[in-house]
Amino acid sequence: MWLALLSTLALATAEVCAQCRVDPRRTVLCATHLDEELTTLREERSVLARSKDSAERIAALQRIAALTATHSNAPSPNVARLLADGLHDESLTVRRRALALLLDGQHRDETIKGVLDGWRAAQRSWREFDARLNLLASELSKGSSSMSRQDLEDWPAYIESLLAALGEVHDERAYKELLGLFKWPADRTPGRFYVAAARAALAVESRKGVESVLEFALTLEAEIGAGRVPSRFGPGNSLIGSMMRPLDNAVMHDVEDVLEALVDFARHKQSAPTPVPLLGSASTWRAWFKAARDQFTERMTLLE
Numbered sequence: 438m439w440l441a442l443l444s445t446l447a448l449a450t451a452e453v454c455a456q457c458r459v460d461p462r463r464t465v466l467c468a469t470h471l472d473e474e475l476t477t478l479r480e481e482r483s484v485l486a487r488s489k490d491s492a493e494r495i496a497a498l499q500r501i502a503a504l505t506a507t508h509s510n511a512p513s514p515n516v517a518r519l520l521a522d523g524l525h526d527e528s529l530t531v532r533r534r535a536l537a538l539l540l541d542g543q544h545r546d547e548t549i550k551g552v553l554d555g556w557r558a559a560q561r562s563w564r565e566f567d568a569r570l571n572l573l574a575s576e577l578s579k580g581s582s583s584m585s586r587q588d589l590e591d592w593p594a595y596i597e598s599l600l601a602a603l604g605e606v607h608d609e610r611a612y613k614e615l616l617g618l619f620k621w622p623a624d625r626t627p628g629r630f631y632v633a634a635a636r637a638a639l640a641v642e643s644r645k646g647v648e649s650v651l652e653f654a655l656t657l658e659a660e661i662g663a664g665r666v667p668s669r670f671g672p673g674n675s676l677i678g679s680m681m682r683p684l685d686n687a688v689m690h691d692v693e694d695v696l697e698a699l700v701d702f703a704r705h706k707q708s709a710p711t712p713v714p715l716l717g718s719a720s721t722w723r724a725w726f727k728a729a730r731d732q733f734t735e736r737m738t739l740l741e
């Protein structure tokens with residue numbers, strides 16, 4: 438749940454080099470590590486460019502990421518940049534692996550830039566994917582399908598990893614993008630994305646984030662209650678419905694999951710007790726926020 442802490446732990450196991458250093462404006466590697474980097478990046482870049490096998494490309498990315506392990510005090514921007522290119526790979530498996538490697542103690546600014554670019558590319562791809570979903574729903578009702586089950590599982594999982602990453606990098610620009618998900622149209626946004634975004638936003642522990650998550654949950658609850666967030670793919674007991682259920686619009690259960698994340702967060706911050714029951718308590722929730730808000734920092738705090 439508290440992802441920032443996990444990545445800090447991973448970093449702590451890596452080695453430090455007394456000769457590599459970070460100047461105010463750039464990373465300076467010692468002769469040994471610079472030489473190692475130049476050789477490895479040249480070799481792996483060519484693997485990435487010519488290999489048609491996603492497992493080979495993942496292995497290349499792993500060898501690139503491993504360069505940082507011997508000088509974790511001075512991660513190279515070149516390594517992070519090449520890993521970030523992996524977020525534009527044609528294979529989602531490669532993209533997910535590249536994202537995990539990038540988030541594991543690599544050069545901070547290049548990681549943030551890479552996650553932001555990757556997120557923008559993924560949003561564009563998601564719109565295409567969503568159009569294919571619509572098509573799939575109509576094809577399935579005629580008994581055929583043009584999308585693999587793998588696609589149906591990998592796409593939303595990748596989007597969720599990116600949402601977590603946008604919180605995990607602890608950066609104002611990335612955080613703005615993350616909270617921006619709460620402005621996506623309620624119709625055509627899978628409910629699970631809201632839950633993932635809420636968890637990632639709360640992990641950052643900013644007052645603005647807590648307020649955004651709460652206001653969003655209460656709005657979504659009202660919208661669903663008023664019947665304004667229809668199911669796109671039919672009931673869960675139909676063939677299409679059961680396959681597409683994880684990609685369908687939000688339902689009350691998703692609202693409960695978001696509010697449950699707020700309850701966990703309140704417990705973690707030892708704030709005033711949260712409303713019972715979770716649903717139908719909009720005014721009590723707002724009173725809770727008013728009572729607890731001073732416990733949360735106004736802006737996000739950087740965990741470095």
Ligand SMILES: [Zn+2]
Pocket residue numbers: 454455456457466467468469470508
């Ligand atoms: Zn060194």
